[in-house]
Amino acid sequence: MTKKAHVQATVNGQPVEFLCEPRQSLLEVLRDELRLTGTKEGCNNGNCGACNVLLDGRLVNSCCVLGVEVEGCQITTIEGIASPQGLHPLQQKFLEHAALQCGICTPGFIVAAKALLDRHPRPTEYQVRHWLAGNLCRCTGYDKIIRAVLDAAGVAASG
């Protein structure tokens, strides 16, 4: 077994340090070392988006980032989206629109949608669909998710 590396980073605004093997992904570190299990594993090869987190503000699949790569980085996971004052508007709109069924993809969708709205505060339906095409949902057919994101951005949905 390779020696573990010592890594310091900021997760959801809190400084953290952890030991990880070079082969451990950021997803594994978040879930198994930091016990932040809100970030989900759906495929472990970058195709489903269930493990989306923000890495220095950029949307990434945490299964495709190594734990040792995040030295000095700022990471936001689903656990860091709400504030002590309450839910993020995206979380509230996901609830109001029933934009989740089983909920396994929901953390990834909310993190991805936040990255979208951070960049494009008033996206079109096409922009939302294009941005979220990296997130798979098998339950909803996406309709209510798209509506929830548009509503959170204050944009009316088509049809």
Add this chain to the structure above:
Amino acid sequence: MSETTTYKVIGTRPIRHDGLDKVTGRAIYGADVQLPGLVHGRILRSPYAHARIRGIDVSRALALPGVLAVATSDDFPDPGDRIAELGEGAINVKHLSSNCLARGKVLYHGHAVAAVAATSPHIAEEALKLIRVEYEPLPGVVDVLAAMQPGAPLLHDDLRTDELGKKADQPSNVAKHIQFKLGDPEAGFRQAAVVIEREFRTATVHQGYIEPHNATAQWNADGSVTIWCSTQGAFTVRAQVGELLRLPVSRIKVVPMEIGGGFGGKIRVYLEPVAVVLSRKAGRPVKIVMSRADVFQGTGPTPGSYIRVKMGADATGRLTAAQAYLAYEAGAFPGSPVGPGAMCIFACYDIPNVLIDGYDVVVNKPATSAYRAPGATNAAFAAETVVDEICERLGIDPLDFRLKNGAKEGTRRADGPVCPRIGMIETVEAAKRHPHYHTPLTGPNRGRGVASGFWFNCGLKSSATASINADGTVNLVEGSTDIGGTRTSVAMQLAEALGIRAEDVRPVVGDTESVGYTDVTGGSRVTFATGWAAYEAAQDLKRQLIDRAARIWQTTPDDVSYTDGVLQRRSRPEQRFTFKELAAKLHETGGTIVGRASVDPAGCGGAYATHIVDVEVDPETGKVTILRYTAVQDVGRAIHPSYVEGQIQGGTVQGIGWGLTEEYLYNDKGEMLNASFLDYRLPTSLDLPMIEPVMVEVPNPGHPYGVRGVGEVPIVPPPAALANAIYRAVGVRLRQLPMTPGRIVAALAAKSG
């Protein structure tokens, strides 16, 4: 209940009770389970589609530092030759056991062979590579028609065809032949002015839940075991593990964690008994989580199929006869859903003369599992495409044709039952009224298709208990895994019955030691049957509340009424308690009140759907763009309309994936080539428009609130609706799923050539 009944809770859209946990990442799914001393299990899978196992040497794996245990089928008790009733039909225990860990032979690429427990998942994976399995490769067969040929490689030496109830003499890959007959099909075809007969093929597809299978087991020194897992039914996991490991169910506790999708694929056990065996050997709790490739290669899928359909209608457009031949791939072990497929294939129509033959055929693919209306989508693709051709030949609007021929109360299905009050015709009427159907579709290469579908739904057993809190709320414990918001749809029925708010019910899904026996979340049954249990638990609470009020008022129970959450003394109407007021008095007047119910209801109502889709086909690339989609469904009574819409939208999109992009790809050695979400292509948000759900409410007379199951039928019509739309767009009929760009281009080339 009449159709004009007004409800206070039913039909509203409260925020689901478990929603907060699920949008904040706090909900604990099976893979999130952490325990002191937890170690990790991984499964070694067969690289061959069909091979004899000559030996397994695990010594090098066991010697790897960090490895605590290795298991093979030798660690399972001899399953004998038993059939057990395990919650969703009879299961051959030997087959179930051999699917968890192969015995003697591997029967598909990805078949589980051995398992390792180690201190980290990576060490477990390294250990898998150190297990030496000596295989003797055998010729395999992955296609249903090839498997039925004489001389085809045989999967099971002891499998003999059950030929209409009689066992054949020779071994075969055909496990079963079933038949349904109604009237005189030959005479019916003689009356027809138009007869269309076509052949269809559908590919193997996967349920595609985003959460991989997982199981964590802790073997205890007293011979009991606790299992945490993502399952559609904690009690069936308990029963299956009990049968496989020969443990009494009372020694097994199953804790259902949150589940990331199932669609029928998380009923059969795969990992649970293996985790138990590893935990027993390792002396530690063991968690096994599948990789995505494991999920594709080792679980699910739903069968590929060959279907031949022949239908005849007279010159007025009245169906006179129908015939179908369905051959479904069961995968490695018998048990494809050809039975329900055969029962569903013509169930949307009132046809006097019908003959249906169904064949359950084993092939070297994963053992098939239920998938949302199992068997019905394959069948509807065939029948609904032939119906469309008949309409075209006779020049009849396809919805008018369905109005003329659609099943209704009194229609006899070919498999026997006479339809009770159903909503097939109402879905067609609503489709016909819908603006979608009247909006002209202009532009080249565009077409509109329609198709209908049927699914039975089921009742089965559910239990619930409800305890009143002093603050006027109710704790509801039920046994149905919540995959799509059923905590809320069940709680709403309790709230409606008690006359309280949905938010004042706190629903919890219990483990196998906390709630009475409850069957699986499947068959679109939870809102129907578990909702009924909640309704009955509410009646039990009401009776006791009335007794308590009577005692407080020193009168008799029949002097107390309970209406809309208010108890009132009939003889002295000024004496009244709201539910909340009486709840606050329970402790001082004899203690709290607990209601309970266990139900096994008959009377589940069948579900019908009629879908309309507009497509545009790019004739150069064969790409199909869905322009508009409307899904009409008889939902009985929508308890929580948002989640009913969600079922319709989600099921529709699974049907779209089945129709256009999803399939298992195999090479000539029977190896699956596309076991990833990159190469097995689920629909993404960019592939779709909004999906408009239209809820028609024909209340089910067999349920206190008129509930019909809604979850399954929406997957049934889409492939056929798309095929019919593609035909109208570019003039080619696709009779093979999925209708990929390549197949469309080839069909267009064949047409013009």
